[in-house]
Amino acid sequence: MKRRTLLASAAALSLAAGGAFAQDVxxxxxxxxxxxxxxxxxxxxxxxxxxxxxxxxxxxxxxxxxxxxxxxxxxxxxxxxxxxxxxxxxxxxxxxxxxxxxxxxxxxxxxxxxxxxxxxxxxxxxxxxxFYEGRAITGYLAGAMTETNKIGYIGSFPIPEVIRGINSSYLHAAQANPEVEIAVVWLNTWFDPAKEADATQALLDQGADVVLAHTDSTAPLSVLEKAGAYGFGQAADMAEYKPEPRLSSIIDDxxxxxxxxxxxxxxxxxxxxxxxxGIGDGMVGIGEFTGPIPDDVLSHVTQMKEDIASGAYHPFTGPINKQDGSAWLAEGEVADDGVLAGMDFYVEGVTGEIPN
Amino acid sequence: MDPVLLVVSIMVSATPILLAAIGEMVVEKSGVLNLGVEGMMITGAVMGFAIAVGTGSPLLGFAGAAVAGAALSLCFGVLTQYLLSNQVATGLGLTLVGLGLSALIGSNYEGQRAPSLGRLDIPLLGDIPVLGRMLFSHDVMVYASLALVAAVWAFLRLTRAGLILRAVGEDHESAHALGYKVVRIRLAAIAFGGACAGLGGAYVSLVRVPQWTEGMTAGAGWIALAIVVFASWRALGVLIGAYLFGGVTVIQLNLQAAGTTLPVEILSMSPYLITILVLVIISARGVHGAPGSLGRSFHASS
CATH class of the missing domain: 3.40.50.2300 (Response regulator)
Structure with a gap:
């Protein structure tokens, strides 16, 4: 009997302590x-x-x-x-x-x-x-800086967020350079430095000279540095790769x-x-522009960043067709969040297929 | 697709697993199954990186990585050879220790840069068109790994010491009865395997990526283990396995980058599919080539 009381009171005590603890902190x-x-x-x-x-x-x-x-x-x-x-x-x-x-x-x-x-x-x-707001800016820079007219994109998983990133990057790269092509490599991982490095090398071997990464490590930048090509900080500023190969970055805050x-x-x-x-709320930050970016490009992306932040410009503004050529957004039309959130198609000009 | 660049990429991509696999093959030939390759590789990767950053010499980094890998493997050696612990469990433990230890050591080296290992431009041979760029303008570790494979083959096949090592692996009781020091021979093999795994890890952190990131070997050690089985415990098979695996990985990335219409899933799966396929073929032939005493503990009294 005594022991039971003891146990019960101990339990009550710990419960009370636990409850108080949870309430306090x-x-x-x-x-x-x-x-x-x-x-x-x-x-x-x-x-x-x-x-x-x-x-x-x-x-x-x-x-x-x-x-x-x-x-x-x-x-x-x-x-x-x-x-x-x-x-x-x-x-x-x-x-x-x-x-x-x-x-x-x-x-x-x-x-x-x-x-x-x-x-x-x-x-x-x-x-x-x-993030696609940031991708618009890095995409434009990629299009402006490529000399081979081919940019690479390292995709992690074929989810709407990554597909939006590819589309936004391509649309704005093509604004800077209508000749540009984008090559996408899917890795099916968020973090595997060796694989990310191999993918970057593969894109370089295939003629790309600017590579945008949608994976989590800094491996792509270290390969780009060796090759003298360009890239961007992804998720973090990756300032240790300033001024080159990192031209700018998308910073998550x-x-x-x-x-x-x-x-x-x-x-x-x-x-x-x-x-x-997005950029306007401060959740997406754009890292300092570094490296040999020409002045006209620099002023364009600076303006673009302000316009996106103020809401004057939406990165998905028509006319934009889907990959198969069918119309998606009419002239001046802006993509609605519902479609963007579930985006599962490439825009016109992006080659390749989205894996299932 | 430029075949020259492709071959260059394949050689870089295959070298870490080749180094780790050839070392593990010698360990298994001596009758010891060390599943800690991943742990020794990642330890080699961080130690190699740290020493290369500290001294400014990538070659010293590789040397340090080999020593670190060997030291870690000797922990495994003492546990399994003297204390007769279970090899599978100890090997898995070694991997976990290596991953944790490397994260601890490496936390100060995030974001740092290592001195790069220059390309070895071999005169005359390097000037041959196409082949010169393809085969004769790599860094020194690529050639070292190939030389190591040849040396291991020659050692096991042509020397008396190699014969003794194989005898220990095939039947440790008989080898012991003949007066060979089973435990010492195995410890030497384990240390060699650890050193090779360390070199493979350092190749990832100093050449292939080149940077230190936690968990950066990302399963390469397990692939090395699979390649040893794939190779039926033969040096040439290890070479073919490592280059095949590295090759398929690089080719699938290049095919994607070149915009092929083949489904990505099949491309990403292909290295593993080919490995399974070869394993099936080998076992269908009925010849495994596994050393007879593989994974069994030895004590002179038993």
């Missing part, structure tokens, strides 16, 4: 697809998380898990995080979408934020950046969003939403 979880020092995507999410943590100090607790494969493993990691008392979990890769939705169903009191996806639930928000959402969690005002922010 919200626990925020982050799940990354690559190592937190990949120099690109995951590193930027991690750094933004650290900035957020710095902002709140002891008001919150933070847990992180890196190099989590997309798929079944992600579901296990998310369940573990939710069980260990996380109140808000950021899942920072497209492939975590279904695992996030599945786990969120099992933990209605835990809030989730999924990056770059399109599915939401009462306790799952979706947040993404309009998640910190303001993370601060905003964690504040909402603390205030109790967190609600599920689906946001898509």
């Amino acid at each position: 919200p626990k925020v979880g982050f799940v990354y697809v690559g190592p937190v020092n990949d120099g690109g995507w995951s590193q930027h999410h991690h750094e933004s998380a650290m900035k957020m943590k710095e902002h709140f100090g002891d008001q919150i607790e933070i847990v992180e898990q890196e190099s989590v494969p997309e798929g079944a493993d992600a579901e296990r990691v998310l369940t573990q995080m939710a069980l260990s008392g996380a109140d808000l979990i950021f899942t920072t890769s497209f492939g975590y979408m279904d695992p996030t939705i599945n786990v969120a169903e099992k933990f209605p009191d835990v809030k989730f934020e999924h990056a770059t996806g399109y599915k939401t639930a009462d306790n799952v928000s979706a947040y993404s950046a309009r 998640w910190a303001p969003y993370y601060i905003d959402r964690v504040q909402a969690l603390i205030d109790g005002s967190w609600e599920s939403h689906n946001v898509w922010q």
Whole structure:
């Protein structure tokens, strides 16, 4: 009897302590697809998380898990995080979408934020950046700087985000140089430096002299540097490759969003939403322009950046045809977010087929 | 598609797995199964990079990578040869240790640049049109890896020491009865395998990519292990396997870049499909060539 009382009171005590703890200090979880020092995507999410943590100090607790494969493993990691008392979990890769939705169903009191996806639930928000706005600028630079009239694009997975990037890059490369061709190589991975380096070399061997990467490491830039070709920072500034081969970069800045959402969690005002922010909101940053960019090109891309930020220019403005020649956007028409979010077709001029 | 550039790319892409696989083949020939190739490669990659950055000499980097790989493999050696731990489990553990250790050592080297290993322009041979550029203007490690394959072949086939190593791998009881030091011979083979894996890893971080990124060998060690089986434990087979695998990988990327209409999925799958296909053919022939004592622990008393 005595022992039972003891156990019961111990349980009550730990429950109370646990409850009080959870109330006092919200626990925020982050799940990354690559190592937190990949120099690109995951590193930027991690750094933004650290900035957020710095902002709140002891008001919150933070847990992180890196190099989590997309798929079944992600579901296990998310369940573990939710069980260990996380109140808000950021899942920072497209492939975590279904695992996030599945786990969120099992933990209605835990809030989730999924990056770059399109599915939401009462306790799952979706947040993404309009990277295609940045791609418009790097694409224009690629078109202006290529001498062989061939630019390369290293694709990770054939998902809408990457396809938007290819289309936006090509459309603006063709604005700068109507002769330009784009060659796309799919790697089916976000992070594999050796494969990324091989793909870059393959594109160079096939005559490309500017390569845009949509994978997470800096390997493409190190190969481009050796070959004297050009490239861009992806997800991070990749400033160590200034001034060449890196001409500019698309920088993801998640910190303001993370601060905003964690504040909402603390205030109790967190609600599920689906946001898509771009250069204007500061979620997409354009890194300093470096290297031998001619003055007229420089002023054009600077203007373009301002116009995109102010909303005066949308990178998908008609007339634009689909790859098969059928009309997509009429003269002056702007693509609507629904079509962009699910984009599964190339625009006219891009060669090759999208893998299923 | 320019065949000259293609061959050059294939040779660069195949060299890391060739180095790791030829080392592992010698280890397996001595009757030891070391599944820690990936861990030794990544350790070699980070140590090679760190030493090359520190000293400014890529060759010293390679030397350091070989030493680091050998040192790590000797941990495996002591555990499996003296303490008789299970080779499969210890090898897997070695991979995990290597991945963790390299991430720890490498965290200060992110984003740094290593001195590059210059091309060896061989006079006369390098001036031959087409072939010169294709075969005779690589960096020194490409030739070293090829020389190593030839040396391993000659060692196993033509020397007495090679015969003893094979005897130990085929039947360690008999070799022991004949008075050979089974454990010492195996430790030497394990260290050689570790050094080769270290060199292969350093080739990735110093030449192929060239930079340090955590987890950068991305499974190359496992491919090296598969190539040893694919090669039926023969040096020439290892060479063919590594170049075939490197070749198919590079060719599929080039085909994509050239805008071929072949489906990407099939192209990406092809290196693995070919490996499976060859394994099926080998086993259908009924000759495996696996050393008789492969993976079995040896103790003089048993």
